[in-house]
Amino acid sequence: MRHSHPRRLALLATAPVLALALAGCGGSSGTTSSGTTGGAAGGSSKPAAHVTKDAALAAKVPSAISSDGKITVGTDATYAPNEFLAQDGKTVIGFDVDLFDAVAAKLGLKATYVPTPFGSIIPGISSGKYEIGVSSFTINSDREKQANMVSYFSAGTLWGTKRGNPAKVDPNDACGAKVAVQKATVQADDVTARSAKCTSAGKPAIQIDQYQGQDQATAAVVSGKDQAMLADSPVIAYATIQTKGQLQLLGKVYDSAPYGMVVAKKDTAFSGAVRDAVASLIADGTYKKVLDSWHVGFGAIAKPQVNPPAAQ
Incomplete structure (x- = not known):
């Protein structure tokens, strides 16, 4: 993770x-x-x-x-x-x-x-x-x-979002987006650092929701509570299949x-x-x-x- x-x-x-x-x-x-x-x-x-x-x-x-x-x-x-x-x-x-x-x-x-x-x-x-x-x-x-x-x-690491990316989230410029992540992971550190860059540039912070389990983060994106999530690449890819097309991959794998x-x-x-x-x-x-x-x-x-x- x-x-x-x-x-x-x-x-x-x-x-x-x-x-x-x-x-x-x-x-x-x-x-x-x-x-x-x-x-x-x-x-x-x-x-x-x-x-x-x-x-x-x-x-x-x-x-x-x-x-x-x-x-x-x-x-x-x-x-x-x-x-x-x-x-x-x-x-x-x-x-x-x-x-x-x-x-x-x-x-x-x-x-x-x-x-x-x-x-x-x-x-x-x-x-x-x-x-x-x-x-x-x-x-x-x-x-x-x-x-x-x-x-x-x-x-x-890989990002995921709702099918069609209705919120138009861009992993490289996610300022102001509501993003789900699992607690105590390097992805939590990743999105926190991205948010700090947003505020330093005078843009809105990323609204970060941290969950105890990755399953909770995935559910938050499926329900629309959050607009995107990031996790380990196998996990995000699996989630797009397990949710029967409700989610899609966003961007490319990195780190x-x-x-x-x-x-x-x-x-x-x-x-x-x-x-x-x-x-x-x-x-x-x-x-x-x-x-x-x-x-x-x-x-x-x-x-x-x-x-x-x-x-x-």
């Missing part, structure tokens, strides 16, 4: 590439659950089901995590198609879930996903409430100061940056194990299968890293 860096453009400029046949998007009031549903088509076969334990990587997992064979994952399950609730209202699904299920399997673990507000995840990892965070965290220098970030995907799985700062060996598990999944083709099953292969990376160079 969640970027700040120059990006390759046009990867998501054509929404038909993302003709996602996903399960329905749930709300943000889910309970602790683990991903058990299939990929984008809702099938029963998941790539992680065929992943076997790597003993060398599993040996790097702290005993506090490995002793019960489970790993508790903090995630904001409002960010379809990355992580969201299935139609049962409690099972967390998404491409992040399928990918981390495979990572956990490599480490000899079973993942349990705990839906929680996005801004609470990193503090929860620092306090020991969660053993890892998997929630579309864009890697930046501030987050790397708080935790170890293991890169696994690349995404950018490319990697997503990172979040590990406690003290767990350096574990961070390396997670990185190596992702690398192993890339090498054996499981990584590609997961991303392709959710139609997000455009964001694939070649080499995961722990705390890669990040945007300031």
